[in-house]
Amino acid sequence: MTTQTYTQIELLSANGTVSRRVSTAPPRLPTDDEIPVIDLAPIDGTLDKRKALASRVKAASEYTGFFYIRNHGIPEELIQNSLSQAKTFFNQPLSQKIKIDFSASKVSAGYHGVGSTQVNHLKETFSMRYDPRIDPTCTDPKSALEQEGKSRDDGDYIWKGTSHLPKFQEVTVSFWQSRLALARKLVRIFALALGEREDYFDGVTSHPGADALYIHYPGVPDVAAGSNIDVGIGSHTDIQCFTLLWQDDSGGLQVLSAQDEWLDARPIGGTLIVNIGDFLQRLSNNKFKSTVHRVYNRQPDSRYSMPFFFGFNPEAVCKVVPSCVDDEHPPLYEPISCGEGAIGTFSGS
């Protein structure tokens, strides 16, 4: 009989640095229950179909907090075009990329070079955030910007510094819009999965957190020699409600199982990954799991991924969802806003 051995890791969460027990065994493939592939086609079907979908989402959210989605409605061509734009952007000389330096941006968007965020990693990122001007459901973007105390120029910074790249803005915005629409549909499934009416969160998603990243993990030419360095993203949880993640074929994403073992969340063609973030775990009174994950890119080639982090309206104060509270499960958390929960932890990483 083999015995499992464990070690402790330190990781970043919305509650600061926390320590977790982790098996020292190499990552294994997840079972179908641990990280299921869920067909999203019923999302546009009848209420009964949406409820059946919600019960699958509930099971996955309560177990590992990660699942793949198939038939998500985002055209493969748009994903591939976005990937080409990401590659074109990162292939530029550093002098060009830092024209949209993240630290000089007024809206926390832009370029982060290798080694510039607090999570251990070897990666560079391009990030954009929610902008009412490109949200097709926003009827008055001008006053929305004024309310947030922002000007058009703040949001234009990343587009001005990339305007020499043909179609970069057009494709990047279009991919962002398609994931925003998908996230707004999915949040209604989460509402059902939590035992509420499906419009429960609608009021807090009019100008939601919607941060989209292009990530480039450079390859490690001599993997054996580099085996001691961090190659990817260190262990962390995502801080908002949920993440929609596209990853290329490289592999390397590892997810902590309910039994504290690393699972290999391998890429599956035609799918995106959805994972629960800290804020949704909090609103669910810990029923849904915001799960620790990390990325290793131990290969000579570059790895690319494109995550989209979805949160609620930053100022909306949200309480633990009533259906997750009863005499035996009193609320574990005070009401808080998604913006407050994320303060200090979002760094474009």
Ligand SMILES: O=C(O)CCC(=O)C(=O)O
């Ligand atoms: O690159 C990936 O596959 C995952 C990225 C990630 O976990 C993150 O950016 O929070």
Ligand SMILES: [Fe+2]
């Ligand atoms: Fe993550």
